[in-house]
Amino acid sequence: MPKTHAKNRIRLVIIFLIIIVAASIFYLRKPSDKTTDEVKLIENLVASSVKAEHESGTIFHFNNILFSLPSPYQISLILHESGISYNKELLNTTNKASDYVTNFSRAINFGVYGVDLGYINIYQQTQDAASYFAVLKILSLDLGIYKVLNQETVNRIETNIDNRDSLMVIVSETYRNVDKFLKNNKREDTGALILAGGWIESVYVLTQEMKNNPHPDLMQRIAEQKRPLENLIKLLVPYAENSENYKFLIENLIDLAYTFDEIIEEYEYIPSIDFPKKKLTIVNSKSKLIITPKLTSVITEKIDKLHKFITQ
Amino acid sequence: MKTLYFFILITISTTFSSLAQDNTLMVECSKYLQSNYVSDGQEYKADLNSGESAEFHTTFYSGNHYRVAGVSNQEDSQLIFSVYDQENHLLFTNKKFRSTPYWDFEFASTLNCTIKAQYISKTQKPGSILLLIGFQQ
16 A cells, blocks of 8 residues: 555656646747736837838737847947047946845846956956956856856956957857846846846946047947937836836836937938848948937936946 | 656657757857857847748947848748848848848948848748847957
């Protein structure tokens, strides 16, 4: 009799395990369900920027709309190419890293320090790179993404710490692998926070430099952040109820988006030219953003407030 | 009991096979963004049925040289990717170039674009697609 009980138990455990494995696979393959309200909210946001689907025969899937942000490296490159000199004072100090104890602050500051490392890298300030990289390693452990920042990657980064071009490629690849790891592990909220931290930090550096070097080109670059900001909000909105921090962050980003909405956009479509042999298309369409110095200073203030909130 | 063990083995191997396919997609797509290109740090992946498309919204800065690369994980499939401007004008489609897996772009002005990636399978099998965006150093 006890043998039969034991067998039954083993069977029950195995059946339970099968259910768990099957459910996990089903969950991993299935796009996450959202509540009706949440979907409506996001759909409204999406509707504001997405044109109607014109192609016949295709099926429109909300879950298949993805929003991207330009690489934060690009802003650092813009600053460097504009002849603006290196300013370490603008970066988030590494000694603050131990104060970040929540998943929210760790993830968002992983994005911040990543941009700082990119900025240091663009300006080839190798003496500062090591401490920023060390902080990223610690935060990756805390965030459970150390598998991506594994020994091989660490070695590659450390070997190329003074090689600007190689380091830029390796760090960007690492960020892409972090993004992939988080998406595969259903941690898109952490991924969105890393992107948010990166975006806020890069725009913070840009606006602070604008204060010191008021140049129309930099003002234009600030204005160009209008659509990336909209995309960032769409990425974050599904997690608005995660915590008060998420809510505060999203509310302030939406408030900032209202300011960006005052930028006047002019657009002229001009046909593109293809160069098949080079596998290249030159896109000739012209877009102009009209931003006033007053609007720029309001954006600077709002970014400053957000920056304090995430790095304090 | 043997059947149960067999079933567990099959389900576990299916999970690993799916993860391995994800890695294959990344390796295949990364081939087109070699050392000259810096990734934007994100991967754009979607699981689609044949005929369905996914949309990717992005901003391209003026003065940069970009590369868009896209692959799918089914042998008998094609990935058609097209780039539209903010007024839905078609700027590029790889349909015109034998569904080439990558293409480069230069922008006269900073533009907000939508990349539509359509997955087509001859045998109507569902599949995964992956798009990567990089810019030249």
